[in-house]
Amino acid sequence: MVTADQLLVKQINKSIVLNTIRKKEVISRAGIAEFTGLNKSTVSFLVDELIKEGLVKEIGPGESKGGRKPIMLTINDKGGCVIGVDLGVNYILTVLTDLVGNELWEKKVDIKLGEDKEKVIDLLMQSIEEAIENAPRTVKGITGIGIGVPGIVDYRKGTVLMAPNLKWKDVPLKEMVEEKFKIKVHIDNEANVGAVGEKWFGVGIECSNFVYVSAGIGIGTGIIINGELYRGASGLAGEIGHATINIYDELCNCGNTGCWENYASERALLDYMQAQLKQGKQDKYINSQNISDLNALRIIDFAHKGSSIAIEGLREIGKNLGVGIINLINTFNPEMVISGNTLSLAEDIILPEILDEVSKKCFVYKYHKVKIRTSKLKFHAGAMGAVSLVISKLFAHPEF
Amino acid sequence: MVTADQLLVKQINKSIVLNTIRKKEVISRAGIAEFTGLNKSTVSFLVDELIKEGLVKEIGPGESKGGRKPIMLTINDKGGCVIGVDLGVNYILTVLTDLVGNELWEKKVDIKLGEDKEKVIDLLMQSIEEAIENAPRTVKGITGIGIGVPGIVDYRKGTVLMAPNLKWKDVPLKEMVEEKFKIKVHIDNEANVGAVGEKWFGVGIECSNFVYVSAGIGIGTGIIINGELYRGASGLAGEIGHATINIYDELCNCGNTGCWENYASERALLDYMQAQLKQGKQDKYINSQNISDLNALRIIDFAHKGSSIAIEGLREIGKNLGVGIINLINTFNPEMVISGNTLSLAEDIILPEILDEVSKKCFVYKYHKVKIRTSKLKFHAGAMGAVSLVISKLFAHPEF
DNA sequence: ATGATTATTATAGGATATAATATAACATAA
């Protein structure tokens, strides 16, 4: 059983000091003491330890406020590196950052749709290897590798249970990567990774309770409760894309009826557009000529160029996104909802629709004005999310 | 800012000791040390303090296991009392318990539907007063009053924001009761109270992540995450009764479309039965004669007596309950879902329907077999939940 | 130059858990 002792106290306070430095970016020992309420001696002692460990460094004197100049502290950018991998359906984006998420290097590799599992894993390994080669000399070296996967993941075991778009099943990815590089690996699904990314580097920094809605080919959500990712009993929480929003609809391939993601994802958008074209609607951007080349990014592009049926389609999808977001708000009463992934690239069209739906129909919203934002990390959301999976462990408070 | 110190350590360990005694019911100091991993000296010291405070008492020697007989400890039933009030739509049920939830006294008062707010509050105050009069002499006296309310509650302020069935709006109930009795009061909505009750005294005792579904006149849910009630950013979490399960339905009076509670509550049951009768269906229990006297309890009673249309109605509602529960499971990936309130009284009919739906259609269920249970607290769920609102504070770990 | 102010470090003290030891009470077997 876990009990408390002095060590716990020290760990907690040390992590408070470390996180204070991280959040303030530059601060003196005296500043930390004032901000945290910890005694000055305590702060000095803990800071010294953090400096010895290579996590923190002194960067010289700061501005005097009428007395001795403070010695300013900051997170040691030479303390260690982190590798974050966004394993997409048709690409692998790998980034290398320092301990506060400054990007040092990145590389994107395209993968063919339907590529062999072995080949994809090979490319993944190569990318990580390159990242390691490009890492500068640091105290701790590579402190961890984070990987975001488009599918269902057993977070504890580090197994990809199912990734339909990669056609993967029961792949022990964590084990494989750890085996090869002897570096701690953290794997989670794309939505969870995205949520953690928003918490650490995105619009969720100041927010402890929010839901990140990843609207891509399907819909996934990452749920942050009390500043921590909520994973549920077995790491499957947030599969709200397969929540029913129309009980009288036909079966989704997940076995459920009227799943949200059939109404509000890239797939839903394509379906809707095709139905429109079939009804004879078309304009100079979208017509029966290019129907087979259509994808979400292109539709969004056309919409921005003025295609009225693209705009109409995105509006429809935005409305449906709003329906599910209302359900989320009524369920979680979050401080914020963050919309991310592909569809968020059309935020100018989609966000007003969501806001409209929510403000008109959401019960909880009447009593509590939830903030609704779009991810600012764009294409880096996945990779930076993977990075923050590692960093969040490094900076985490001890358990209690 | 909250930092850690020795006091925190002591509070944590003291609460661990206290909760160990509570859970084990009877245990020796040596047993606590073995179970918790705390040092024997530490346990002895903390137990002595708890005895001095009146929370714990020695009840004499236990069985020897080959050496000196242990001195058995237990929670002191004369340590203090707790009052729990279930403020229903047409009744007030008040219970008085000791610190471990043993009932010492109870009283139920009926209130007329549509009764004046002042009159209801008057009856509430009288009930509490009687409870206080009936409380035995204890070390700490009445340690708190818990109240469950059928409506939207601002938990922190203790205000009933809206209780449609009582026609209350913005009633500062906590303040009023505290003012009168000078005893700490905790107020929360009926579903949250029910969830906490299940966690402390019901089927959720061994469970840290579950959702309690209160299917009564409407639907509310109480969400337990990491053993704690999740209230969200402003205490409104769990209003899932107003989540859409049919986007193409008409408006609910909450402003949303196709709310779950219109498909799976007492109201939904009545609507369904009336539609059945209108279609000409009837049997010897339910027919156009008694249509106006029909309510959920009576329908359940008829179903148990063999009324085929009552059974069919309950099955339909059970199916719809299942739809929302699937959404909950996909959202929270809980260890358990507990169905409570009126409709759970027909568990023999409803539970199989829920299980059927979930096992057929629930995506997360395929990977994680969630337990689905019915509340065992029945009519005492509300009042005992209110009690546990107080007790959970008393036995709670300190914040961290 | 002097005193005031701010920052950091050093020292002593208090709180708490743990470890080691002592005492008490009992069971078992010779």
Next chain:
DNA sequence: TTATGTTATATTATATCCTATAATAATCAT
């Protein structure tokens, strides 16, 4: 009956960690 070992609890010493206070250092204002 007695000796021995075991279990339970109490007592005392020790280590860890935070805090308060004082000391030292560096800078500013006048």
